[in-house]
Amino acid sequence: MQAQTQVKGLKELGIEPSEVFHNLSYDEIFEHEKNNGETVLSSNGTMMVDTGIFTGRSPKDKYFVDEPSSNKNIWWSHINFKASEAVFEELYQKCVNYLSGKKLYVFDGYAGANPETRIGLRVVSEKAWQHHFCTNMFLRPSKEELANLLPEFTIINACGVKNEKYKEHGLNSEVFVIFNLAKKLCIIGGTEYGGEMKKGIFSVMNYKLPLQGIVSMHCSANIGNKDGDTALFFGLSGTGKTTLSTDPNRKLIGDDEHGWDDNGIFNIEGGCYAKVINLDPKTEPEIFEAIKRDALLENVVFDEKTKVVDYTSAAKTENTRVSYPIYHIKNIQVPSKGGHPKVIIFLTYDAFGVLPPVSRLSIEQAMYHFLSGYTAKVAGTERGVKEPTATFSACFGAAFMTLHPTVYAQLLGEKMRKHNVRAYMMNTGLVGGAYGTGKRMNLPSTRKIIDEIMNGNIDKAEFIKHPIFQVEYPKTVEGVDSSILDPREAWTDKAAYDESSKKLAGMFIENFKKYVEGSKDFDFTAFGPQI
Known part of the structure; x- marks a missing residue:
């Protein structure tokens, strides 16, 4: 593609590049990345990029402008920080001045x-690899659609800009x-990490969709090859959303971001963003095979001579990633939509090793655990996180929720009741002990449990009610070692399990208090842990 000196709408943003490349093809992106010296070609033809010192999102540096049209809706919190209109304008001008006169994408x-x-x-960037990332992750328009496309939201990625006046502005860094x-x-500065663009648009959709009565969800989704039964998998990064929704027996709708409207489920994105640390072609063949030309590997370690990737190495970060267009997965749903789900699964990485590998939830229990969003921050996903740390993230994705969590919970609960959705919670984290002694739940067993959920056989088993967490777990699941299904029995030290169980229950109870203070509309405490 020949360079242009302008693309419609850029001048109105105040950006006047020296040359600009608009919606390049993958082959054109390949040449730009190579000629710019931004990437390295791996042994199998996949481009690799090093995103610099930031290999994860910077959640403490995310702000919304405090302005009249939106400030009454936004969930102002430790998740969504305020920035003044004046600070935005100053940094906006700095970004457009920086980008003007440069080659842009x-x-x-x-x-x-x-x-x-x-x-x-629209995403404006100075890096060809960031253009590549957006081409992978967002929905790619046809030529006809592109000719008539009017951007309703624009990200200006000036990653080379730093805000030296951040203290004066009252910002974090x-x-x-x-x-x-x-x-x-949206303006981005000081970080190259691609996930800021992906989750930036998700934050926008998390504002827009619920105000239209549509549930926006941090979840993956797939659909049965034969029965057409849709399933949702909620969970934070590293809990298994991408891995478990990519199933040879089920068509992938999407791996991370979805909406649920009156017609059913739809993907928000056009690609997948999978963690590749310790990626094993035997246990995750679909993702392994998706890593080929047009995919983009991030922050992986490779042999300098052969360019062979070492997926076991976390020398740069635990958060090694690959983005690829969704069609790199062979078994996908086209278009990326499905009917109303029959099953919802909450995925949690339990760093305490207390929760059962699988639990059956009532609607009320599902609401409690959706608002709680218990999991562990997995190393590398965010700056400063070096090992799994127990946390609570509302809606299994509080970092991306622009509105108050109860807005999403109310919409989800209404949908679940209306469509008689079955709910389960799965611990993809530790069993048999806490962090340091317990072992991570093995993937084949997790997949087998999911199979038994999907075919309904799991509900034929005898269930036991957990004395503290109130959830029910099966005594047996076909093809799974029964000794791990009862979490207490899986521990050698039963007294230590009881102590850890009460400790975690106390954290749940303390965390949930914020939802019942001043209002009883979301008081699901009776359906949570009891000490």
Whole structure:
């Protein structure tokens, strides 16, 4: 593609590049990455990029402009920080001045597989590999669609800009990711990490969709090859959303971000973003085979001579990743939509090793655990996290929730009741002991449990009620070692299990208090742990 000196809409943003490349093909992106010296080609033809010192998101550097059109809706919290309109304008000018006169890349596409509710989006960047990332992750328009596409939200990625005045501005660091919902803009500076763009658009959709009565969800989704039964998998990064939704017996709808409207489930994205640390072709063949030309590996370690990737190495980060267009997975649903789900599974990485590998939940228990969002932050996903740390993340994705968690919970609960959805919680974390002594739940057993959930056989088993957490877990699951299904029996030291169980229950109870203070509308405490 020949360089242009302008793309419609850039001048209105105040950006006047020396040359600009608009929605490049993969082959063109390949040449730009190579000629710019931004990437290294792996032994199997996949491009590899080093994202610099930031190999994960910077959640403490994410802000929303405090402005009249949105400030009454936004969940102001330790998740969504405030920035003034004046600070935004100053940094916005710094970004556009920095980008003007440079060679730039512009990606125009969509978020949302439903034409009725999707948004047109634009990402302006100076790195060809960031253009590559957006081409992988967002919905790619046809030539006809591109000709008529009007961006409804724009990300300006000026990753080379640092905010030296952050203390004066009352911000956290030189890094900034600031959303101005009134102006439909986001500016990024100080970090190259691609996930900021992906989760930035997700944050926007998490604002827009619920206000239209549509549930936006941090989950993966797939659909049965034969029965057409849709299933959702909620969970934070590292809990298994991508791995477990990529199933040879079920068609993948999407691996991370979805909406649920009156017609069913739809993917928000056009690609997948999988962790590749310790990736094993025997246990995750679909993801391994998706890593080929047009995919983009991030922060992996490789042999300098042969360019063979060492997926076992965390020398740069635990958060090694690959992005690829969804069609790199052979068994996908086209278009990326499904009917109303029959099953919802909450995935948690239990760093305490207390929760059963699988539990059956009532609707009320599902609401309790959805609002609690217990899991562990997995090493490398965020800056400063070096080992799994127990945490609570509302909606299994609080970091991306722009509105108050109860907004999403209310919409989800209504949908689950209306469509008679079965709910389960699965511990993909530790069994037989806490962090340091317990072992991570093995993937084949987890997959077998999911199979038994999908075919309904699990509900034929005898269930036991946990004395503290109140959830029910099966005594047996076909093809799974029964000794791990009872979490207490899996521990050698029963007294230590009891102590850890009460400790974790206390954390649940303390965390949930914020949902019942001043209102009883979301008081699901009777369906949570009891000490």
